[in-house]
Amino acid sequence: MINAFVGIVEMKTKSLENYLFQPFDCLLLVSTQINRLEEASKLILSFGYGAIYINKGLSAALLNTLPNERSRASHSWLKDTLGQYQETPILCYGIDLLFHPSLQLDPFSMFRSTSHIQSLIVLWPGEYHANTLTYALPAHHHYRTWKLTETLLQQPNVIIQTIIDQEGD
Numbered sequence: 001m002i003n004a005f006v007g008i009v010e011m012k013t014k015s016l017e018n019y020l021f022q023p024f025d026c027l028l029l030v031s032t033q034i035n036r037l038e039e040a041s042k043l044i045l046s047f048g049y050g051a052i053y054i055n056k057g058l059s060a061a062l063l064n065t066l067p068n069e070r071s072r073a074s075h076s077w078l079k080d081t082l083g084q085y086q087e088t089p090i091l092c093y094g095i096d097l098l099f100h101p102s103l104q105l106d107p108f109s110m111f112r113s114t115s116h117i118q119s120l121i122v123l124w125p126g127e128y129h130a131n132t133l134t135y136a137l138p139a140h141h142h143y144r145t146w147k148l149t150e151t152l153l154q155q156p157n158v159i160i161q162t163i164i165d166q167e168g169d
Contacts, residue, residue, distance in 0.1 A: 016043050019161050020121070026112060026159070027120070027121045027122070028111070028124045032125065037163065040163055045091065049091050054092055054095045058077055062074065088119045089120055099142045132146065132147055
């Protein structure tokens with residue numbers, strides 16, 4: 001049983017390395033299964049990359065910010081936080097707060113634009129199919145969609161990869 005687990009971890013690590021070691025400005029690893037994103041996070045962190053837990057850092061930054069200033073403050077916080085890192089890429093996870101309607105943000109655009117500062121790996125809870133990126137599932141109250149064109153994925157170089165079950169690897 002232990003050998004089978006080690007084999008699965010090695011296979012997942014190898015699959016993830018294929019994504020991590022190709023050139024990108026922003027790599028979105030997408031899954032509706034939160035446990036898959038958590039597994040990916042652990043593997044990425046094991047490579048020694050820097051990481052930003054967006055929900056925790058952003059909520060602390062917005063705590064004393066007036067509601068009408070939170071959108072602008074969110075953009076500034078992300079840019080400033082990324083600017084503090086020397087190593088690249090930076091893992092961004094726990095991104096749910098960015099989708100709260102009161103912030104009036106476009107998280108996909110934020111990650112695209114800030115990937116010029118640092119290369120990013122973003123764990124994205126949602127789906128990517130037929131050039132449509134979604135956040136969450138349709139029944140979720142913060143569900144969002146983006147219809148993506150080739151141009152949006154080229155400058156900066158954005159790669160979107162769905163994390164699939166081991167059987168599908």
